[in-house]
Amino acid sequence: MSGLRAEVPIDRLPGTTELFRHFVAGSDAPVYRRLRGFRAGDDAWRYALGKARGVDARLVERMLAENEALGASRETIERLRGLSEGITRAVVTGQQPGVAGGPLLSLYKAATLVALAREIEARWRTPCVAVFWLGSDDDDFAEIRDLAIVSDALAAVSVSLEGSAHAPGRRVGDVAGKAVAHAWDAVSPFLPKGDTAARVDAIVQSGGDLGRIAARVLMEITNGSLAVIDSREPALGQAARETILEYFDREDAIRGLIVEGGDALVADGYHAQLDPGSDSGLFLVRDGTRHRVPSAVRAAARAEFARDVTAASPGVVARNLIQDAVFAPAAVVLGPAEIAYRAQLARVYDVMGIDKPVVFPRLGATFVPPAVAQAATRSGVDAALLAIDPAEWVTRVMRSLESARAAEAARAFESAFRLEAARFVESASERLDPRAREKLQRRVADLANRVASTAQGAVEQDALAGASQWPWLARAAELFARDRTPQERFLSALVPHSFHGDDAWPLVLDVAAGHVRDALDGRVLHRVYSR
Numbered sequence: 001m002s003g004l005r006a007e008v009p010i011d012r013l014p015g016t017t018e019l020f021r022h023f024v025a026g027s028d029a030p031v032y033r034r035l036r037g038f039r040a041g042d043d044a045w046r047y048a049l050g051k052a053r054g055v056d057a058r059l060v061e062r063m064l065a066e067n068e069a070l071g072a073s074r075e076t077i078e079r080l081r082g083l084s085e086g087i088t089r090a091v092v093t094g095q096q097p098g099v100a101g102g103p104l105l106s107l108y109k110a111a112t113l114v115a116l117a118r119e120i121e122a123r124w125r126t127p128c129v130a131v132f133w134l135g136s137d138d139d140d141f142a143e144i145r146d147l148a149i150v151s152d153a154l155a156a157v158s159v160s161l162e163g164s165a166h167a168p169g170r171r172v173g174d175v176a177g178k179a180v181a182h183a184w185d186a187v188s189p190f191l192p193k194g195d196t197a198a199r200v201d202a203i204v205q206s207g208g209d210l211g212r213i214a215a216r217v218l219m220e221i222t223n224g225s226l227a228v229i230d231s232r233e234p235a236l237g238q239a240a241r242e243t244i245l246e247y248f249d250r251e252d253a254i255r256g257l258i259v260e261g262g263d264a265l266v267a268d269g270y271h272a273q274l275d276p277g278s279d280s281g282l283f284l285v286r287d288g289t290r291h292r293v294p295s296a297v298r299a300a301a302r303a304e305f306a307r308d309v310t311a312a313s314p315g316v317v318a319r320n321l322i323q324d325a326v327f328a329p330a331a332v333v334l335g336p337a338e339i340a341y342r343a344q345l346a347r348v349y350d351v352m353g354i355d356k357p358v359v360f361p362r363l364g365a366t367f368v369p370p371a372v373a374q375a376a377t378r379s380g381v382d383a384a385l386l387a388i389d390p391a392e393w394v395t396r397v398m399r400s401l402e403s404a405r406a407a408e409a410a411r412a413f414e415s416a417f418r419l420e421a422a423r424f425v426e427s428a429s430e431r432l433d434p435r436a437r438e439k440l441q442r443r444v445a446d447l448a449n450r451v452a453s454t455a456q457g458a459v460e461q462d463a464l465a466g467a468s469q470w471p472w473l474a475r476a477a478e479l480f481a482r483d484r485t486p487q488e489r490f491l492s493a494l495v496p497h498s499f500h501g502d503d504a505w506p507l508v509l510d511v512a513a514g515h516v517r518d519a520l521d522g523r524v525l526h527r528v529y530s531r
Helices: 018-025 030-034 043-050 057-070 074-081 104-124 177-190 195-205 210-221 234-239 241-249 251-267 295-307 316-327 336-344 346-352 370-379 390-400 404-428 434-469 473-479 495-520
Strands: 005-009 089-095 128-134 146-150 156-160 227-230 282-286 289-291 312-314 331-334 358-361 365-367 525-529
Touching (some): 043 104, 057 074, 057 227, 089 104, 089 316, 104 128, 104 210, 104 495, 128 210, 128 316, 146 177, 156 177, 177 210, 195 210, 195 495, 241 251, 241 282, 241 295, 241 346, 282 295, 312 316, 316 336, 331 336, 336 346, 336 358, 358 495, 365 495, 390 473, 404 434
Parallel strands (some): 089 331, 331 358
Antiparallel strands (some): 005 525, 146 156
């Protein structure tokens, strides 16, 4: 698929950890060996694909009904049917539901998931279905409340769900659809007009809670290429009953293993991602609110879980274990922080007797709106800078627009002024005392700097005149980074679709397919792309 493409080595990206850099670099790193690798020839694939186990039939039936209602493709439904017999293998990823689809990284997880499932089928002749775990039972409202889009004028426009839409401990998936619609209505007028925006608008306005809306939007923007499982689904808890109860009974020992795993990572020169605090275990859900389980009530909570296992809601550690115990996935698609979790949990999997799937790094990418891609091409400034240092990219594009004549005249003017200023100081200082001479030198130097600044300012104004075709250029950096946070973490998953409509998913999937093939061959790169 044609369009702008650039690749950035992971170690050039700002903010990446040593653990993630070593993991994607390959087989000699301790963290890579700990997780058994993700390259096509690694043992991890032999172990993961060598065992086939059926998924709970009641859960599969519920997923079939739900995903048919959501609009999953015929191919997805057919592969889902094979899960209960172990004919089909799952690859799994997950994310909390976000306003109108969540952040771009959710789209990249989904695309990596679908591309990996297809590659597994092609390479290993194993039927595979992509399953997206929607973390609707999470209660971290701050994590999901923001929605940021890129307007048709190429400005970042942000809105947040009102604080009154959520109460502490409430599951984020239960946020009322009216609150979602209110946030969507605030930004949708700024979106480029197109069919995707209209279809998402219809989904948002049709009702349901945040979890349901997010599932429908995710299905819409991926063309039904994956299956969604909402973590509030009762059949999911029932399928995980034995794992949930065993985890609860062994929680103290598991916490100890997490600490040991963190210490081992630190000893290898990495960091411990997990603090086995109260958010890592199980919560008790009553009337949609998650409650921590202090030691004084553990016996009562255990009895309640045994009576009704759907009253249990997992924290980050238990969620990983439950997911893999229930779906027995061949692979899980994870981001950098999640990979660090898995590295720390390696021994927990062994103790719980849960097979470890292949840990596969998700696509990391930077989407470039068409007008910005055009500016990158015409200016000749490397688009890779948009991922590494977007402010520097803007500076270089501005420099490329400078008039050579104006820039040369400015340099000549500055050089001549400094030369004459030096002559003046030398002449005027002959009969001055040292203190007066030093004062004169400072003042003239300051004047020379002001002249240089004025000359450079004139050149920049000339460049701005040349950039009249790109009125958005001065603020372009805010589309790619915000407070050192990369685009994929704050821009909406809808952004590529708002510019490319129905062509956006094939575009993102094509980029993800390249990532999957390269990663299996040992090359993990950050992608910069546009259609």
